[in-house]
Amino acid sequence: MSWTVEEIPDQSGRVILITGANSGIGLEAASVLAERGAHVILGCRDPHKGETAQRQIAGSTELLTVDLSSLASVRAAAEALHGRRLDVLINNAGIMAVPQEVSVDGHELQFATNVLGPFALTSLLLGQLADRVVWVSSMMHRAGRLDLADPSFRHHRYNAWRAYSASKLADLMLSYELQRRLTLAGSALRSYAAHPGYAQTGLQRHTAVLSWPMVHQLESLFKVAQSADQGALPILYAATAPDLPAGCYVGPAGFGEMSGPPRIVGSSAASHDRDTQRTLWALCEGLTGTSPALAG
Numbered sequence: 001m002s003w004t005v006e007e008i009p010d011q012s013g014r015v016i017l018i019t020g021a022n023s024g025i026g027l028e029a030a031s032v033l034a035e036r037g038a039h040v041i042l043g044c045r046d047p048h049k050g051e052t053a054q055r056q057i058a059g060s061t062e063l064l065t066v067d068l069s070s071l072a073s074v075r076a077a078a079e080a081l082h083g084r085r086l087d088v089l090i091n092n093a094g095i096m097a098v099p100q101e102v103s104v105d106g107h108e109l110q111f112a113t114n115v116l117g118p119f120a121l122t123s124l125l126l127g128q129l130a131d132r133v134v135w136v137s138s139m140m141h142r143a144g145r146l147d148l149a150d151p152s153f154r155h156h157r158y159n160a161w162r163a164y165s166a167s168k169l170a171d172l173m174l175s176y177e178l179q180r181r182l183t184l185a186g187s188a189l190r191s192y193a194a195h196p197g198y199a200q201t202g203l204q205r206h207t208a209v210l211s212w213p214m215v216h217q218l219e220s221l222f223k224v225a226q227s228a229d230q231g232a233l234p235i236l237y238a239a240t241a242p243d244l245p246a247g248c249y250v251g252p253a254g255f256g257e258m259s260g261p262p263r264i265v266g267s268s269a270a271s272h273d274r275d276t277q278r279t280l281w282a283l284c285e286g287l288t289g290t291s292p293a294l295a296g
Helices: 025-035 049-056 071-080 109-128 138-143 160-184 213-222 233-240 274-288
Strands: 014-020 039-044 062-063 084-091 129-135 190-194 249-252 263-266
Touching: 014 025, 014 109, 025 039, 025 213, 025 233, 025 274, 039 049, 049 062, 049 160, 062 071, 062 138, 071 109, 071 213, 084 109, 084 233, 109 160, 109 274, 129 160, 129 233, 190 233, 213 249, 233 263
Parallel strands: 014 039, 014 084, 039 062, 084 129, 129 190, 190 249
Antiparallel strands: 249 263
């Protein structure tokens, strides 16, 4: 399979919310979806950057200010959308391997931004969603190890990459657990996860991904880095493919899942641990004060 954006069905009449839409993969995905006829809600932390992004997109868009690291901001964003029908939520916003910092709510910043914020937003909007949720994970989830007793590194030495990979593993597990709960509830709503492979985007502004030795060697040998528009393909596929099996994980088809057209891919054994999925879900409910009204 060599799927391209030309295969995206007409999105006219559909409303799609994508977070982190002002740059990188989020901006590319938003641009394509708007061009295909969707009304795209650009979830952006910085409204000025959001306005700049909006001017770059040809199509129907609106801005939604949301800082995923702040639960108050997430609640305000959800309230701004109260009562509106949404077809797709793409949990794309995230940060990668940043220096240790604590969020306004007292959580390690990557855990807050990459996990708790998207969980809360999904929970608060789930009753308004008509089609699907897409969680953006990473191939780095395979290195992830979740310590649910200390997700914010209060009792362990902080490691930026360990925190990042754990957050992306958590995103993937939440996507699987959400699908399990949707199925039990008899809901037609679908949950997917996707990862962009290795794409050069603004996500690397705090840390050069090439400082990761294995990636540096592979990049030197095979030139695997791809552009943001190529990195957006798995997310677009997960967000629009009409017959995609519910609950699957999408990534690039190329070497090491670093680049190439999108396809269904596998994930680590850890990501399929059902007990940990349930425990993570309960932890997120407790830390965010949100809970989707679903069976489970």
